[in-house]
Every structure is written in structure tokens, then in C-alpha cells.
Amino acid sequence: MSDRREHMLEARGIAKSFGALKVANNVTLELDAGERRAIIGPNGAGKTTLFNLLTGEIAPDAGTVLLDQKDITRLTPDARARRGLGRSFQKNNLFRGLTVRESLTLSAMIALGKARQFWRDPGSDVEIAERIDQTALWVNLAGELDLPTDALSYGARRQLEVGLALAARPKVLLLDEPTSGMSPEDTGIMLELLNSLPSDLAMLIIEHDMDLVYGAAQRVTVLNYGEIVFEGTPEEARASDEVKRIYLGDWGDHHA
Amino acid sequence: MLRLDGLRLVLAIVLFAGGCGYAFTSDFFGKELLAEIAIFAILAMSLDFLAGFAGMVSLGHAAFYGAGAYIYALLSIWQDWGAPMAMLAATLFCGGAGWVIGAVTSRTQGIFFIMATLAFGQMAYVYVFENRAIGGDDGMSGVPRLDLSGIGIDLNDPSIFACFLVVMAGLVFVLFVWLLRSGFGRALVGMHRNEARMRALGLPLIRYKAAAFAVAGAVAGFAGTLGAQHSMFVSPDYLHWTNSGLVLVIVILGGLESLIGPALGAAVVIALKHEISTHTEHWAFFVGLFLIVAVLAGGKGLYGLLASVRDWAAAKRQPGGGDA
Ligand SMILES: Nc1ncnc2c1ncn2[C@@H]1O[C@H](COP(=O)(O)OP(=O)(O)OP(=O)(O)O)[C@@H](O)[C@H]1O
Ligand SMILES: [Mg+2]
Numbered sequence: 001m002s003d004r005r006e007h008m009l010e011a012r013g014i015a016k017s018f019g020a021l022k023v024a025n026n027v028t029l030e031l032d033a034g035e036r037r038a039i040i041g042p043n044g045a046g047k048t049t050l051f052n053l054l055t056g057e058i059a060p061d062a063g064t065v066l067l068d069q070k071d072i073t074r075l076t077p078d079a080r081a082r083r084g085l086g087r088s089f090q091k092n093n094l095f096r097g098l099t100v101r102e103s104l105t106l107s108a109m110i111a112l113g114k115a116r117q118f119w120r121d122p123g124s125d126v127e128i129a130e131r132i133d134q135t136a137l138w139v140n141l142a143g144e145l146d147l148p149t150d151a152l153s154y155g156a157r158r159q160l161e162v163g164l165a166l167a168a169r170p171k172v173l174l175l176d177e178p179t180s181g182m183s184p185e186d187t188g189i190m191l192e193l194l195n196s197l198p199s200d201l202a203m204l205i206i207e208h209d210m211d212l213v214y215g216a217a218q219r220v221t222v223l224n225y226g227e228i229v230f231e232g233t234p235e236e237a238r239a240s241d242e243v244k245r246i247y248l249g250d251w252g253d254h255h256a
Numbered sequence: 257m258l259r260l261d262g263l264r265l266v267l268a269i270v271l272f273a274g275g276c277g278y279a280f281t282s283d284f285f286g287k288e289l290l291a292e293i294a295i296f297a298i299l300a301m302s303l304d305f306l307a308g309f310a311g312m313v314s315l316g317h318a319a320f321y322g323a324g325a326y327i328y329a330l331l332s333i334w335q336d337w338g339a340p341m342a343m344l345a346a347t348l349f350c351g352g353a354g355w356v357i358g359a360v361t362s363r364t365q366g367i368f369f370i371m372a373t374l375a376f377g378q379m380a381y382v383y384v385f386e387n388r389a390i391g392g393d394d395g396m397s398g399v400p401r402l403d404l405s406g407i408g409i410d411l412n413d414p415s416i417f418a419c420f421l422v423v424m425a426g427l428v429f430v431l432f433v434w435l436l437r438s439g440f441g442r443a444l445v446g447m448h449r450n451e452a453r454m455r456a457l458g459l460p461l462i463r464y465k466a467a468a469f470a471v472a473g474a475v476a477g478f479a480g481t482l483g484a485q486h487s488m489f490v491s492p493d494y495l496h497w498t499n500s501g502l503v504l505v506i507v508i509l510g511g512l513e514s515l516i517g518p519a520l521g522a523a524v525v526i527a528l529k530h531e532i533s534t535h536t537e538h539w540a541f542f543v544g545l546f547l548i549v550a551v552l553a554g555g556k557g558l559y560g561l562l563a564s565v566r567d568w569a570a571a572k573r574q575p576g577g578g579d580a
Contacts, residue, residue: 055456057456076455076460077455077456078455078456078457078458078459078460078461079458079460081455081456081457081458082458087456089453089456093450093452093453093456094450094453095446095449095450095453096449096450097449098257098445098446098449102257102442105442106442106443106446106454106457107457109439109442109443110443110454110457110458110459111457111458114439115439115440115442115443115459115464116439116440116443117438117439117440118435118438118439118440118441119434119438120438120439121437121438121439122438122439122442123437164453164457165457168457168458
């Protein structure tokens, strides 16, 4: 069985049903510090729901979630985020009307406990400024910092979606299809971006793009009907008959 | 996020200087009007903070205004507290009440939130109206004014009192500019834009909404202490929900989420109200008409109108380029 290494994120026996529909069926998975794991599975397999269960957006019917060995099952989504569980969304979830810098400031100031300062402007805070510059470099938006988010291209908005989560400097980052709807070029940029992130950051990445899975993840978890049906390296996943069956052999260009 | 751009600054200075100048040049009626405008400007800015910036449209604002007025009156008449202590206590009480009511009502959304704030406001109104100990529907008179004679300022002089209120409105403007640029203010704006994302980033929403409500409640209560001193009289009318409605109309007409727009809106609406009500009782009809025009014209209010004029002028001056 798995060795007792320090798991950054751990789900034990998570279960959830929407009426008669079992969207999470005894899901157990572990993520070590610095581990990059892809979650794949057909549409409606319960991938996004699993993220919502991990972040606390949805309460599980059964099971436990641990972040950095601490039970967070009963914490609210915001409390989990403050403890270092970050996420991005499948559909862009940005701040309309704000600039990239203003948006990233919101994320950084919350993470640094500066949202409750009613006497200081985070816009002139050195620590926040440094964080924003670093984040902008990671997500390729250094030149777009003062543009309103609505003026960004789709690919750039997708990058900001990830950047918002990164500006909080999470310990564990859950990315829900970071490349969804992206052109192949933008997907390449996203892959490069993910691989440039600090190596101690643990990431769980829901992805349909196999190039990104192979390029960014060391482990693959396959989810089908809310159940983990496979776990292994990307190469083992490619060789697995079970995984092939689920994906109907459609490996090269599977898309949502 | 509040950007204290040139237009906001110019408007603030014009309103401030105009108000102070008018206080000393107008007739008695003009000074009364100015005092009312200054008080409504404070109420409107505090409601804009709550509704425009934080996205929490409240119809209970008059209850805080009335509570501030009554607490000030009670403490200064019955308890002989000095005016500064009574003003401070009334303001703090309204802040505390705002925190509690905000924490309760923030668990609801949209129209339910509006109804919950309306219900709280009406409860406060009925309580004051029925409570004979504090004058019931007769209210209470003999409310004293702040005594600044020690520094040579006579607030019983109508010119000086009107000017004092304009200065208070100016201070409230500065307070909100400062708050809205802070981490707290930015968090509220972010919450208004995208609540779910702010929560996913770690913001405890209810706590921030309660805090926003507390700040708006405290400032509205402060306006109440000024209102009580202005008329030297308090009555349940202060708390009536139609006052909440009027303040909301002022905010929308002036321009939501612009801070200075609602101050301008207060000047326009209160002046119009008096002008029209000398000719007809149906002043509300005309204010309503203006409101419809404002909403149809893009919903950005007077401030939005001025901002588009500015942008148009800038584009004309410098074809192809933005302003420096
Ligand atoms: N709040 C909800 N109430 C009821 N059913 C839901 C709810 N959320 C999701 N579902 C259903 O649960 C199933 C899993 O949805 P989920 O969004 O987790 O799938 P997914 O694996 O992320 O799919 P995709 O690849 O399309 O994003 C779907 O059948 C969906 O319709
Ligand atoms: Mg999904």
C-alpha cells in the first residue's frame, strides 16, 4: 500500500449522490507535496463535482478530506482556501470591470491577511506588488496588468483564471480544465506555464487534453461514473484496456 | 475599486465650495435647504457604499438614520450627555446594530435581502411609533446642538450650521474614499463583482457583508445625529421607509458606485423636491420621472452622464488617443 509520506491533500472514502445519481463513489486519493496528478474521465464523470467536494462548495454524504494532514471536511470553502487550498474554474470566473492587476491584488491581499486592513491601500503594498509581478510572469500577463479583464483574449483570460488562484500562493492547487476551449498554441503556453511553477506546489489537474496530461502530470487518475477506475502513470494509462474502453480508444484529440 | 479621478475630485470640490459659499449668501430658506441636502448627501454616500460598491441594496437605511437621531436626542435630553459623546455613542450603536442586522440579512440574496432590510426598518419604525416613553408618534423636541462656542463657532447661526453640515459631508466623502481604497473596501467591491470567486479565494463573505453594513449603518446613524440637531426635533418620520426609498432614488439618480454622484444627486433631488412642491404636491411624480429617464439613459445616473461628457470631450481634443 501507499507509504506514510506526507500527503498534502487526501480524500478518504468521499461519497456524494444527487438524488439517484452517484457522482462520487467512495473516492480515495492522495496527493504528495509537489505531485502533479491529472484527473481524466468522460463528460459527466463527476470530476468537477469532486473538486467541489474537496473545496467544500458541496458537502459530501460521507468521507473525509485532509489538507496537510489536517481534517478540513467541516470547514467552509473560504476557510479551506485560507489554509492553502486553491482552485481554478472550468468556466472563467473573473472580476468583470477590474483590471488584471486589481484582480490579482484581491487574491494576494486575501491570502496575506490584508483584506481586513481598512486603513491601508493594498495598491501601494510592496509585498503584494512583488507577488503580483511574480504571478504575472508565471501566467504570461506581465504586459497586460493594467488592462481590464474584459479586454483580454480568451487564452489570456484562461491564464488569469489560473493566475488568480496562484496569486494566493496555495499549497495545493486544483485546476479544472485549464485549457478548455483553448487553441493548440494556447494549450502549449499553458503547459509551459504549469511546468514553470514552483516544484513544491501540489496540483490536481482535470484535463481532457492528452498532450497536457502527458506533459504536466506524473500520475493519472481516471474517474468514471463517480468512481476511480484507474490510477497509474500516464504511460500505464495509455496501455490500459479499461481506460481505452472508457475513452473509446479516442486518445489523440479527445475534447469536451 | 474607487478611482479618485479628476472628475470625482472636481465635483467634490465644486460641491464643497459651492455648499460653503451658499451657506453664507442664501436666505434663510436656502440655508435650510442646504442643511437638508448635506444630510441627505451623507445618507446617500453611505448607501452607495453599501448598495453601489458592496452590492447590498438596502431599504432599511432610514432606520439607522432615525436610530441615530433618537439615541442622540435621548442621551442629550435625558442623560445630559454632552453632544460629542452622544453623537459618538449614537454612531457606534448604529454601527453595532448594522453589524448584527447585516450578519442576519446577508444570509439572504437579491430581492429577499431587500425585503429583509425593509422588514427590519419597519420593525424599528413601529417600535418608535408605538413607544410612548420616547414620545410615540409625537416625537421629541428640544434637542440641543453641538456647542463649539469654545473655539468661536456658533452653531445656532443658520449659516454656520449649514456650513458645518457641508464640512461633515466632506469628511464623510474623504472617509469613504479612504475606505474604498483599502483592503477592506476592495474586498467589498470584489465581492460585489464575483461573490463565489472571492469565497474561493478565501474571503469569509458574511463577515465582510456584516462589516459593510456596520460602516453604512454607523454613517447613517451619524447623519441622524446631525438631522436631529438641525431640526432640534425627532419623530418616527425619520425612520419611515419612504426615506429609505428617497435615499435609494438619490443614489441611483446620482450614479451608483460613484460616491460623489449620490452627493450631487442629493443636491438635485432635494432642491427639485422643494422647487416642485411649491407648485404641486406631486413632487414625487417628477422625481420618479427623472428616475425613469436616468435608468433608461444607461443607469449610470448624473455621474455617468458627466463621465461620458468628459470622455467625449477628451476624445474630441485628442483624436485617436486617450487622455494622459
Ligand atoms: N448540483 C447538481 N445537482 C444535480 N446534479 C448535478 C449537480 N452538479 C452536477 N450534477 C451532475 O453530476 C454529474 C457530474 O457532473 P460534473 O460536472 O462533476 O462532471 P464532469 O466530470 O466535470 O464533466 P465535464 O467533463 O463535462 O466537465 C453530471 O451528470 C451532472 O449533470
Ligand atoms: Mg467539469
